Amino acid sequence: MAKNEEDFSANLAGEDGQSEESKSSWFKRIKKGILTTTSEKKETPEGLWAKCPECNYISTVTELKENLFVCPKCNYHHRIGSSEYFDIIFDNGEHNVMFENIRSKDFLHFTDLKPYQKRLEETWKKTDLTDSIRVASGKVDGEDFIIACMDFEFIGGSLGSVMGERISRAVDYAIEHKTPLMIICKSGGARMMESAFSLMQLAKVSGKLSQLTDAKIPYISFLTDPSFGGISASFGMLGDLNIAEPGALIGFAGPRVIKETIKKDLPEGFQRSEFLLEHGFLDFIIDRKALKERLSTLLVLFKG
Amino acid sequence: MPDNKNRQFLDFEKPVKEIFDEIEKLKQTEEKTKVDLSDSIKKLEDQVIEKRKNITSNLTAWQKVQLSRHPDRPYTLKYIQKMTTNFVELFGDRNVKDDKAIVGGFAQIEGETVMLIGHQKGINTKMRQLRNFGMANPEGYRKALRLMKLAEKFNKPIVTLIDTPGAYPGMEAEERGQGEAIARNIYEMMRLKVPVICVIIGEGASGGALGIGVGDRIFMLENSWYTVISPENCSSILWRSWEMKEKAAEELKLTSDYMHKFGLVDTIVPEPLGGAHWNYDEAANNLKNQIIATLRELEQIPAEDRINQRIEKFSKMGFWDEVAS
Numbered sequence: 001m002a003k004n005e006e007d008f009s010a011n012l013a014g015e016d017g018q019s020e021e022s023k024s025s026w027f028k029r030i031k032k033g034i035l036t037t038t039s040e041k042k043e044t045p046e047g048l049w050a051k052c053p054e055c056n057y058i059s060t061v062t063e064l065k066e067n068l069f070v071c072p073k074c075n076y077h078h079r080i081g082s083s084e085y086f087d088i089i090f091d092n093g094e095h096n097v098m099f100e101n102i103r104s105k106d107f108l109h110f111t112d113l114k115p116y117q118k119r120l121e122e123t124w125k126k127t128d129l130t131d132s133i134r135v136a137s138g139k140v141d142g143e144d145f146i147i148a149c150m151d152f153e154f155i156g157g158s159l160g161s162v163m164g165e166r167i168s169r170a171v172d173y174a175i176e177h178k179t180p181l182m183i184i185c186k187s188g189g190a191r192m193m194e195s196a197f198s199l200m201q202l203a204k205v206s207g208k209l210s211q212l213t214d215a216k217i218p219y220i221s222f223l224t225d226p227s228f229g230g231i232s233a234s235f236g237m238l239g240d241l242n243i244a245e246p247g248a249l250i251g252f253a254g255p256r257v258i259k260e261t262i263k264k265d266l267p268e269g270f271q272r273s274e275f276l277l278e279h280g281f282l283d284f285i286i287d288r289k290a291l292k293e294r295l296s297t298l299l300v301l302f303k304g
Numbered sequence: 305m306p307d308n309k310n311r312q313f314l315d316f317e318k319p320v321k322e323i324f325d326e327i328e329k330l331k332q333t334e335e336k337t338k339v340d341l342s343d344s345i346k347k348l349e350d351q352v353i354e355k356r357k358n359i360t361s362n363l364t365a366w367q368k369v370q371l372s373r374h375p376d377r378p379y380t381l382k383y384i385q386k387m388t389t390n391f392v393e394l395f396g397d398r399n400v401k402d403d404k405a406i407v408g409g410f411a412q413i414e415g416e417t418v419m420l421i422g423h424q425k426g427i428n429t430k431m432r433q434l435r436n437f438g439m440a441n442p443e444g445y446r447k448a449l450r451l452m453k454l455a456e457k458f459n460k461p462i463v464t465l466i467d468t469p470g471a472y473p474g475m476e477a478e479e480r481g482q483g484e485a486i487a488r489n490i491y492e493m494m495r496l497k498v499p500v501i502c503v504i505i506g507e508g509a510s511g512g513a514l515g516i517g518v519g520d521r522i523f524m525l526e527n528s529w530y531t532v533i534s535p536e537n538c539s540s541i542l543w544r545s546w547e548m549k550e551k552a553a554e555e556l557k558l559t560s561d562y563m564h565k566f567g568l569v570d571t572i573v574p575e576p577l578g579g580a581h582w583n584y585d586e587a588a589n590n591l592k593n594q595i596i597a598t599l600r601e602l603e604q605i606p607a608e609d610r611i612n613q614r615i616e617k618f619s620k621m622g623f624w625d626e627v628a629s
Contacts, residue, residue: 103627105623107623112552161621164622165622192538199513201622204622207494207618209491233482233514238488251483252511
């Protein structure tokens, strides 16, 4: 697993959160994972290379994409966004994105290093995303399925009012259409610029999920790297099935905070998917390449 | 409650301390000289009241955070002692251990049996460590849920008292599923068939607070705070520095007046002049009256409606724009 400890909470600040040192050294990976959006990738010129942050294996981006952004050599799962997951899971990649008209606003006039409103506008401009989660319906081997998938690229995948509301509407849609729901988690935690409102989304979504329970509709929580804070303290751990990608960091408190609290180094593999499986908090770990087939089997099992 | 000699004072409470020192001096003089100084003492005592009022009417957000952490502030067991009779504390999560950072048990408020559960902080250095500064581990949340289910079984209402700087960020907490424990509580509290009242009595930080914080009515004590993260940690993440906690507290709008204005809490429970630490009886009595009145109201609602209203209440929380698509 990655030896370089990454401080993903920095992404919640909307900045890259990198030290000066890592910025100035050349040929050093500044951010983990593939951050180029799918729309840009279509233009990929031949000969563009990607290096695995885990084993340093160098492949072409095209090769990596064909391998679902999993390192061909060491099976490291690169971070990908909602477009990639929708492409991988839905039949022929066909899907219908919903609730994109729900947008964040700076209700509290929150200013840290810059005003929240400005941060939002910059992020909208920089990405082709409207917020940190996208909801889509489509089919998996012919079966209806709804996915709400987080985008880490949008303020660290942070949990704010828009994520809460989009998931809530996804739950309503799932109940109305009697369709199973999966949330793909990839987030550093709460969106602090929304203060207590972001905290209340934990309760809001949990309440909605209890309605899904009453309607007896399956809910799968799929945890990917990283899934922290409010995510794990609510819907991330409330799946009928909790599943994860290999090697994903998952937890309540971030590794940096724990390290500062206990003043000791954390053991290898701490808070990784395999650790959670061992401690009984996951149903199973699934490789990205086997994901669709497994989901398809599960949908059959729930239905039959 | 500490007597006036043993009181501890925050920086902005110093003006009160100065008057106390004067009173003490006059009392000593009175004793030595046998001259009646009661008039002067009475005058100074009136000034104390006036000062207490002034101090709390002009506090910054950060000062209110400090007040919520006042070393003399009453904690959960103190409120239980002052508000109830026949309290029987119940221990353990029936799985791993008993978490001392969360306490709970049955008691009676005005003759009605209620399940009381709350974070507990220590009153001195040794007890603070034992109570882990009010930072619970997963077994604390699981004990709380066990007690809530017990209350539900016997159709007794639940009152939770929240006072935590956050759930404990330790290695063992992660191993035993801190996230899962809090998530499970939030989910199950949403569906409890009995009335649930949650009260932020001091600090209300993050999932650690919400883990016993889902109910039909949410109260905040006047000088408590409630938000997604402590101002210190917010400063460290968003400003990349520990120095911006005052600013973070301001920006988070975490005080009871804001929280009430935002509709995230239902009721602000008034505290004695200068804060709850000035008069435990008065603080507990204010809370008790509010709990009794609210329970009467909630008990009129059929259980199923109450659950639906609870889900509806939290479903409405959040702010967003809906743009033309």
